[in-house]
Amino acid sequence: MHSILFVGIFSLQLLGFHFDTILLILTTAVSLEAIYLAIFIQMTVNRNTQSLEGVEDDIEEIQEDFKDLEDDVEDISEDIDKIQESDEVEEAEELLTKRTITNLEQDLQRLTKDIESLKKQKAPKLL
Numbered sequence: 001m002h003s004i005l006f007v008g009i010f011s012l013q014l015l016g017f018h019f020d021t022i023l024l025i026l027t028t029a030v031s032l033e034a035i036y037l038a039i040f041i042q043m044t045v046n047r048n049t050q051s052l053e054g055v056e057d058d059i060e061e062i063q064e065d066f067k068d069l070e071d072d073v074e075d076i077s078e079d080i081d082k083i084q085e086s087d088e089v090e091e092a093e094e095l096l097t098k099r100t101i102t103n104l105e106q107d108l109q110r111l112t113k114d115i116e117s118l119k120k121q122k123a124p125k126l127l
Contacts, residue, residue, distance in 0.1 A: 005029075 009026050013019060 002033075 006026075009022060009029070012022050012025075
């Protein structure tokens with residue numbers, strides 16, 4: 001369409017317009033077109049900039065959420081470590097308790113045997 005108008009503007013010379021006037025009209029039209037193109041391009045750039053700002057905001061929110069998740073994972077990891085340590089302490093205490101009970105049972109059995117042997121030794125004297 002621009003090419004047709006460009007050729008058409010020069011055909012005005014056939015209608016009796018001076019070449020200087022034709023160039024003035026052509027220059028004015030080209031200048032106006034350049035101004036409008038610059039305005040439209042700037043409007044498009046502004047829209048894209050706004051869109052990119054929205055994307056930047058979204059990225060920042062995602063990064064903040066990711067940092068929060070990292071903190072949560074770290075807290076959970078620390079809690080798991082504490083639970084494992086607690087379980088190990090409980091297992092050690094339970095093992096110690098079992099050993100103590102076993103030792104007590106053995107001591108009781110020895111004492112029972114000792115008491116029975118003492119009864120047997122003193123029993124004839126009582127009769």
